[in-house]
Amino acid sequence: MIITDEEQRFELFLLGDDEKKCFETADTRTPNSSVFTFNKEDHTLANMLRAHLLKDPHIIFSGYKVPHPLFAKFELRIQTDGEVTPKEALLNCCKSLVTDLAILSREFTKEYELRKMVGGDSSGEK
Amino acid sequence: MDYDPMAMDTEAEGPSVKISDASAHHVNFELSSVDLAFANTIRRVIMAEVPTMAIDLVEVEANTSVLADEFISHRLGLIPLNSKNVDDVAYSRDCDQCDNYCEQCSVTLTLHARCTGDEIMKVYARDLVVDSQRPNNWVGNPVITDPDGLGTVIAKLRKGQELRLKCIAKKGIAKEHAKWAPVSAVGFEYDPHNKLKHIDLWFEKDAAEEWPPSKYASWEDPPQEGEAFDYDAVPEKFYFEVESVGNLDPDAIIQQGIKVVQEKLAAVIKDLTDGGSGGAAADFDGPRSPDMNMNGGAAASGWDQGYTTPFGTAAAGGSSGWGQTGAATPYGATPYGQNGSNGWN
Structure with missing residues (x-):
């Protein structure tokens, strides 16, 4: 067996044996707040969730940190006004983002097909 | 910006896309009605996480x-x-x-x-x-x-x-x-007039003179003389230039990118909804690749308990890939609309 200190890059996106993608830890220092730990994710997901959560009127705080740059992991802290739990807020956020992405996909397809029909002969060739 | 209901209304309309140029190897488009983080996620996922x-x-x-x-x-x-x-x-x-x-x-x-x-x-x-x-x-x-x-x-x-x-x-x-990258580059630009001052331009005498305007500068209104700085302004239009290396069509790259993000979110939803029951051993039987649960036949492992219904339909839609038109996304039209009766609580 070769022993190496080279980083295994699939560790950036493959969950380990007993790892969960995401779990919640209650933050007891403040009311209605939780810290969600995401494994094998990076700023791609973190910043999108953070920004989208802030659009929810029930959210008082949302922010994330990457505890160490060499580990593919981030912690998202959410505090709500008490109307919804942080977990519900995060779930709503995820669902709304999935819907948004579906809209984006549809819009893009529509535009692209339109483009192909209009300018197919001139611009579609290699 | 205030959190008024109007803001939420415009949000409900969702992202909009305008394609300005396209060929077999590239597509340029303008993405609007999204925030910077969302646009950046699209960019990052296209660069790093679209399978090839x-x-x-x-x-x-x-x-x-x-x-x-x-x-x-x-x-x-x-x-x-x-x-x-x-x-x-x-x-x-x-x-x-x-x-x-x-x-x-x-x-x-x-x-x-x-x-x-x-x-x-x-x-x-x-x-x-x-x-x-x-x-x-x-x-x-x-x-x-x-x-x-x-x-x-x-x-x-x-x-x-x-x-x-x-x-x-x-x-x-x-x-x-990087050999698996579908793109050689993704151009990403917003606020061509630097009204938001996200960029601190280096200059010798005059920044406006020394920095040629971007080609998107004519698409947006230039700043007015003596205009006060708007502290509430956020970037609204994002100009993408996706340049394929040839292994995937440019539209396929974007559709795949969107799908990858949706799968990430679905994994989070799945973990948070039926988390706690069964423990890690029941839910996971080893390391797996990010989109494994989406690939129809490969979904046979214990991954999907409780989330089977949405993913079941997703597998059917997803397998036909990005070629499809219309409202059919990998998740179907309203993936979370009918969750009440069937399955994940």
């Missing part, structure tokens, strides 16, 4: 060229391979048909070249022979776009030198190695 095919293993039988085996292997890895409908290909590490690699999760390409003439011979990507045993009819073909149909140069051989090798191409993402 690339040569990953090389078995060298004979190499009498001047280049070392590793050197040639590296060059082979960087050759773009057609990745149309890569969803048909399983990740080798998840493949349940084999221990190492097989026709379900890899494409074999062989190269046999020998220089017999007196002139230096060039070995091109077109000289790679693609094995017919492969998941679909496109996957693994070297991308050849030059008018002579040669493809990229792999090596040069002198008289008597020979190259005989077998390459195994696998599916992967650029986060693991």
Whole structure:
């Protein structure tokens, strides 16, 4: 067996044996707040969730940190006004983002097909 | 901005796209009604997490060229391979048909070249022979776009030198190695007049004079003379320039990127909704690739308890890939609308 200190890059996106993608830890220092730990994710997901959560009127705080740059992991802290739990807020956020992405996909397809029909002969060739 | 109901209303309309230019290898578009974080996620995911095919293993039988085996292997890895409908290909590490690699999760390409003439011979990507045993009819073909149909140069051989090798191409993402990148570059620009002052332009005398305006500058109103700085302003329009390396069509790259983000979110939803029950051992039986649960047949492992219904339909929609038009996304039209009765609570 070769022993190496080279980083295994699939560790950036493959969950380990007993790892969960995401779990919640209650933050007891403040009311209605939780810290969600995401494994094998990076700023791609973190910043999108953070920004989208802030659009929810029930959210008082949302922010994330990457505890160490060499580990593919981030912690998202959410505090709500008490109307919804942080977990519900995060779930709503995820669902709304999935819907948004579906809209984006549809819009893009529509535009692209339109483009192909209009300018197919001139611009579609290699 | 205030949190008024109006803001939420515009949000409900969702992102909008305007394509300004497109060809077989690139697409330029303007994305609006989204925030910076969302646009940046699209950019990042396209660059790093859209799966493609690339040569990953090389078995060298004979190499009498001047280049070392590793050197040639590296060059082979960087050759773009057609990745149309890569969803048909399983990740080798998840493949349940084999221990190492097989026709379900890899494409074999062989190269046999020998220089017999007196002139230096060039070995091109077109000289790679693609094995017919492969998941679909496109996957693994070297991308050849030059008018002579040669493809990229792999090596040069002198008289008597020979190259005989077998390459195994696998599916992967650029986060693991850049050879799996579907794009050479993604242009990403917003606020061409720098009204938001996100950029601190370096200048000698006058920034406006020394920095030529971007081509998108004419698409937006220039700042008014003496206009006060708007502290509440946020970027609204994002100009993307997606440049494919040829293994995927530009629209496929974007659709795949969107799908990858949706899968990430679905994994989070799944974990948060049925989390706690069963424990880690029941939910996970080992490391897996990011989109494994989406690939229809591969979803047989214990991954999906409780989330089966949405993913079941997703697998049907997702397998036909990005070619489809209309409202059918990998998640169906309203993935979370009908959750009340069926399954995940």
